[in-house]
Amino acid sequence: MxxxxxxxxxxxxxxxxxxxxxxxxxxxxxxxxxxxxxxxxxxxxxxxxxxxxxxxxxVTSTSDDTVSWRRRLEQTHSEEAEPFRMVHFLFEQLDARTGEDLQQLLRSFFHTPSAVIPLTANRFVVIEREEFVSENDLHDFFTALQSDFLTDGKVLIGQQRKSGDLAVQFRLEQAALRETPLLHIERFLPALTRLTLLSTDVRQELIERFITPLEYESRETIDAFCRANLNVSLTAKHLFLHRNSLQYRLDRLTEQTEIDIRSFEGASFLYTLLRVA
Structure with a gap:
């Protein structure tokens, strides 16, 4: 084109x-x-x-803060030492005035010092830094936005990180947002699980990030825990481990991946990646 x-x-x-x-x-x-x-x-x-x-x-901007955030997001890598979470919004076609009004509402809704970054006329990302809005409040806010502006859209709630590569996280979550159905508000893990099955390139990137660094013992634990339907006692029996030893392995997995394998979404995501690796 x-x-x-x-x-x-x-x-x-x-x-x-x-x-x-x-x-x-x-x-x-x-x-x-x-x-x-x-x-x-x-x-x-x-x-x-x-x-x-x-x-x-x-959306072009003369704001130093907005320009700085955009540069960080568009880099290949950009390490962030403080906790963060990104919330991604994509709406149907918006005119310039509506887009500006929407930015103001986003700034008033999210806690200070969250940054609201307009990416295009229809796409926004909010970078939360200290306080994180609850999922229920986001659902209510998203529903109100669609009603007030008479436009359809979708939202992706990103992964809450203690620290990490902001640019890589942004690219993965933007790719997941593209595959999220319209009118949905989606969490990070279900969206990336879907993306794993749809995109070969992203699948490999996710494998290298979450599975490749794990030792055999951790991979064995993911497989056994999911096959046992997240039952700790049954998993420990299958692995010939004491229950406390398995609990330690699960804690270590959560620490290594920043994914809670004890949750259904976390286990599904890691198990899916393990199976396609």
């Missing part, structure tokens, strides 16, 4: 990231993540409407 657009707009189209922070270009993002900017002066209203159907319009 980019080749056709380049032929149409010629030198007025640029893929240079430097244009993304200027007000001379309207910037778009294709489904594969590729961005391009087109000079505002040559765009007609009809062309803008057509482009909005073909790609997501990227």
């Amino acid at each position: 980019l080749q056709q657009l380049t032929g149409l707009f010629k030198d007025h189209l640029s893929t240079d990231p430097a244009v993304y922070s200027t007000d001379k270009y309207t910037v778009y993002q294709l489904t594969d993540g590729l961005r391009f900017g087109i000079e505002n002066t040559i765009l007609t209203a009809r062309e803008v409407d057509l482009l909005d159907l073909l790609a997501e319009r990227v």
Whole structure:
């Protein structure tokens, strides 16, 4: 598609990231993540409407804080030493005024010092830092937003991390958001389990992150625990372990993966990855 657009707009189209922070270009993002900017002066209203159907319009910003967060999210790696969780929102087509109103509501709903980052005209990510909004409150808020703005959307509640690679986490969760059905508010683990079965590239990345670093003993524990329907006593019997020894293994697994294997969602996710590894 980019080749056709380049032929149409010629030198007025640029893929240079430097244009993304200027007000001379309207910037778009294709489904594969590729961005391009087109000079505002040559765009007609009809062309803008057509482009909005073909790609997501990227929201440019002069806010130093927003620009800084975007740069971190778009890097290959960006380590975060403090606890964080990302909540991802994607709505059907929004006009500029509605998008601004929505940003204000997001800022008022989430706890300070959460950062609300507009990614495109329809896509937002909130980075929570100290306090995390409850899932029930998010459900109510999402339902109210769809009703007030008369638009459909979807939400992905990201993984709560004590620390970690913010950029890698962002890419994984954005990929999971794309596969989340419209009108849903989805948790991190069910969304990534679905993504494991749909995307070969992401599947390999998840295996390398969650399964590859584990020693044989931990993998054996995941397999036995899930085959025993998360029954600790039965698992210990199958592995010829004392119950306390198994509890230690389960605690260590949770510490290593930051996934609670004692929960159904956590066990399903790790077991699925183990089976496809």
